[in-house]
Amino acid sequence: MKMETKNKIRHFLLGKKLTEGFLGKFFLYGLLIIIGFIYLFPLIKMFTYSIKDLEDLVNPIVQWIPTKIYLTNYQTSFVVLDYWKTLLFSLSVTLIPALLQTVTTSIAGYALAKFKMRFKSVVFFLILLTYLVPSQIYMIPKYVLFNQMGILQTAWAIILPATFGQGLSSAIFILIFYQFFRMQPKVLDESAEIDGANPMQIFTKIGIPLALPAYLTSFLFSFVWYWNETYISSLFLGTDLYTLQLKLLNFSSQFNLAQGISQTMINESIRFAATILIILPVLIVYIVMQKWFVEGIDRTGVTGE
Amino acid sequence: MSKKPMKRKTRENLAGWMFLSVWVIGFIVFTMYPLFMSFYYSLSKVTLSGEGIQVSFEGFQNYRQIFSSTQGFSFLQSVGDFAFEILFKVPIITVFAIIIAVMLNQDIKARGFFRGIYFLPVIIASGPVINQLVNQGAATIPLVEQMGLIDFINNTFTENLARPIATIFSELIVILWFSGVQILLFIAALQKIDRSTYEAAMIDGAGAWESFWKITMPSLKSMVLVSVIFTIINLATFSENKAIAHIKNNMFALETGFGFSSAIAWVYFVALAIILFIVFILLRAFSKEKVRR
Numbered sequence: 001m002k003m004e005t006k007n008k009i010r011h012f013l014l015g016k017k018l019t020e021g022f023l024g025k026f027f028l029y030g031l032l033i034i035i036g037f038i039y040l041f042p043l044i045k046m047f048t049y050s051i052k053d054l055e056d057l058v059n060p061i062v063q064w065i066p067t068k069i070y071l072t073n074y075q076t077s078f079v080v081l082d083y084w085k086t087l088l089f090s091l092s093v094t095l096i097p098a099l100l101q102t103v104t105t106s107i108a109g110y111a112l113a114k115f116k117m118r119f120k121s122v123v124f125f126l127i128l129l130t131y132l133v134p135s136q137i138y139m140i141p142k143y144v145l146f147n148q149m150g151i152l153q154t155a156w157a158i159i160l161p162a163t164f165g166q167g168l169s170s171a172i173f174i175l176i177f178y179q180f181f182r183m184q185p186k187v188l189d190e191s192a193e194i195d196g197a198n199p200m201q202i203f204t205k206i207g208i209p210l211a212l213p214a215y216l217t218s219f220l221f222s223f224v225w226y227w228n229e230t231y232i233s234s235l236f237l238g239t240d241l242y243t244l245q246l247k248l249l250n251f252s253s254q255f256n257l258a259q260g261i262s263q264t265m266i267n268e269s270i271r272f273a274a275t276i277l278i279i280l281p282v283l284i285v286y287i288v289m290q291k292w293f294v295e296g297i298d299r300t301g302v303t304g305e
Numbered sequence: 306m307s308k309k310p311m312k313r314k315t316r317e318n319l320a321g322w323m324f325l326s327v328w329v330i331g332f333i334v335f336t337m338y339p340l341f342m343s344f345y346y347s348l349s350k351v352t353l354s355g356e357g358i359q360v361s362f363e364g365f366q367n368y369r370q371i372f373s374s375t376q377g378f379s380f381l382q383s384v385g386d387f388a389f390e391i392l393f394k395v396p397i398i399t400v401f402a403i404i405i406a407v408m409l410n411q412d413i414k415a416r417g418f419f420r421g422i423y424f425l426p427v428i429i430a431s432g433p434v435i436n437q438l439v440n441q442g443a444a445t446i447p448l449v450e451q452m453g454l455i456d457f458i459n460n461t462f463t464e465n466l467a468r469p470i471a472t473i474f475s476e477l478i479v480i481l482w483f484s485g486v487q488i489l490l491f492i493a494a495l496q497k498i499d500r501s502t503y504e505a506a507m508i509d510g511a512g513a514w515e516s517f518w519k520i521t522m523p524s525l526k527s528m529v530l531v532s533v534i535f536t537i538i539n540l541a542t543f544s545e546n547k548a549i550a551h552i553k554n555n556m557f558a559l560e561t562g563f564g565f566s567s568a569i570a571w572v573y574f575v576a577l578a579i580i581l582f583i584v585f586i587l588l589r590a591f592s593k594e595k596v597r598r
Contacts, residue, residue, distance in 0.1 A: 025413075028408060028411060028413060029413065031408065032408055032409075032413070032419050035405070036419060036422045036423070038446060038478060039422065039423065039426070039478065039481060039482070040422065040425070041443075041446065041478055042438045042443040042444055042478055042479065042482075043425075043429075045443040046438065046441075046443055049441075049443075104327050104328060104331070105328075107324050107325075107327060107328070108324070108325055108327070108328040110324055111320075111321045111322070111323075111324030111325040111328075112321075112325070114321075115317045115318070115320055115321030115324070116314065116317045116318065116321070117317070117318050117321035117322060117325075118318055120321075123325065126332065130332070130336055131538070132538065132578075132581065133340070133574060134538075134541055134542050134549070134570075134573065134574060134577060135542065136542070136549050136552050136570045136573065136574075137339075137340060137343050137567075137570045137571065137574050138335075138336060138339030138340050138342075138343050139339075139552070139553075139570070140339075140343060140346060140552075140556060140563050140566055140567050140570070141338070141339035141340075141342035141343050141346065141567075142335065142339045143556075144342070144358055144563075145338075145339065148357075160335075161331065161335045163327075163331070164327055164328065164330055164331020164332075164334065164335060165327060165328040165331045165332070166331040166332060166334075166335040166336050174328075199320040199323075199324070203324070224427075224428050227431070228429075228430065228431030228432070228434075229431070229544070230431060230432045230433060230544045231432065231542075231544035231549065231553070234553075235553060235556075245431050245432070245433050245434075246433075248433040248434070248437065249432070249433040249436070251433075251437075268441045271437055271441060272437070272441065272443075274437075275433075275434055275437045275438075278431075278433070278434065279428075279429040279434060282428050282429060283428065283429065285428075286425065286428045290417075290421050291417070293424060293427075293428070294417075294420050294421060294424050294489060
């Protein structure tokens with residue numbers, strides 16, 4: 001009798017497996033929440049600071065909850081960043097290359113997955129090489145090349161390489177599509193071939209519709225990576241064209257340049273407000289499309305077998 | 306049309322290369338040609354003028370300059386720092402990713418929610434954003450500063466050692482932010498483990514702890530290599546990386562220019578290749594263990 005109650009308590013607390021018992025669950029959820037909080041700490045701090053006015057900012061008592069919601073920081077940042085205009089340009093050098101890169105890499109991935117080709121292993125080696133060799137190596141000749149082509153300091157300098165499958169992390173996307181197309185049943189292609197379809201028709205009528213999840217995931221990642229890229233774009237876009245990220249990078253000088261802003265000291269509240277404005281577009285995309293991001297990696301089979 | 310039908314093999318080969326052609330053109334124009342030119346520049350004196358660009362071959366002069374000028378030294382210093390940082394950051398990121406992945410792989414409620422949170426930084430962590438967070442002191446746990454940990458590090462270690470270590474602590478959270486993709490990779494690997502393996506182990510009397518080390522960890526080993534290489538490449542090309550900043554800064558500097566910049570880019574690549582090679586050898590030995598067991 002006594003033994004039984006003891007066992008019951010033990011089962012209740014510890015369970016048979018790690019997560020079955022109350023203690024295990026408590027511990028697990030607790031840990032996940034605490035680590036999650038630490039993980040998001042920079043974001044939380046950024047947000048609370050962005051709505052503080054100067055008084056709250058210097059007041060040591062006011063830490064986490066500002067005494068009032070002060071939105072002037074956002075207004076100021078909005079003007080400094082020249083938000084709508086810059087956003088439009090940012091989108092043109094993120095959405096367009098992302099879209100074109102997705103199309104090209106999908107065609108390349110399809111070729112590698114579906115056809116018996118000579119030198120296929122060489123192509124794979126080269127694709128891996130483009131991933132492993134840092135883009136800094138070919139940045140300078142590209143700069144010279146784009147200058148000769150007259151597309152330096154235009155959006156084309158970003159769009160053109162993407163169009164030909166040499167954009168940001170193109171190699172990863174080719175491999176994603178390769179894995180995905182390889183998993184498609186061959187029977188479908190074969191029956192279409194018997195019905196007289198040519199490879200192009202098979203690709204557009206069977207390949208693409210069945211691979212829509214891979215397309216969406218690749219496009220989303222491509223978009224986000226282009227959005228966050230600044231090293232290459234700052235070189236190719238020069239000193240006149242700014243994406244939102246580049247404006248943030250040069251926030252102090254942008255602040256001094258901005259018209260109609262009193263040239264007071266920039267404080268961290270304004271900087272944080274600007275940072276939030278810059279992550280906002282991708283944040284919204286992420287909130288809406290979250291499951292395509294996190295499940296995408298699984299679903300596209302990039303993790304390999 | 307009275308064309309002789311092609312052999313299936315030839316036809317497939319042709320179709321394949323047709324599909325690949327856009328990529329091939331791109332590879333030649335935007336990757337292979339620049340790669341070749343970059344090496345050529347690194348062996349040349351490159352001067353810019355109104356008419357364009359003059360390139361005169363001068364052998365290994367630029368490479369010699371790396372090891373004999375202040376610009377070169379400060380570049381080598383930041384490559385050294387980077388290598389040292391990798392030594393700390395990669396294990397931190399990998400272990401953290403494994404822990405989170407294992408926790409998220411338990412049957413818990415709101416798994417999607419937690420997964421969404423741990424992946425969020427991948428979406429927003431751009432160079433300028435991280436830069437702002439670090440500069441405004443939002444990149445670390447307040448405790449680290451309050452306890453005077455940074456001062457302690459600066460006082461205990463020599464300057465060359467203290468700098469990278471202090472960096473790691475003052476950016477601790479944003480370092481963890483680099484683990485989003487890796488967490489998903491490990492979760493994917495964990496989900497491939499057959500549940501019945503655990504049940505069989507349990508019947509044989511294995512506890513949760515033993516199961517973790519005998520079943521979970523061995524199946525993650527191959528993914529560790531993928532994850533570590535991804536992490537290193539990701540850190541190496543991150544726009545706030547000090548070493549790659551030198552490449553860009555020297556491009557338009559008076560004393561150096563395109564030739565010197567190309568040379569340091571190649572030195573950087575070789576350093577990275579050596580790091581990747583060492584990691585590859587070490588981790589392959591590590592994942593082979595399980596086969597011999």
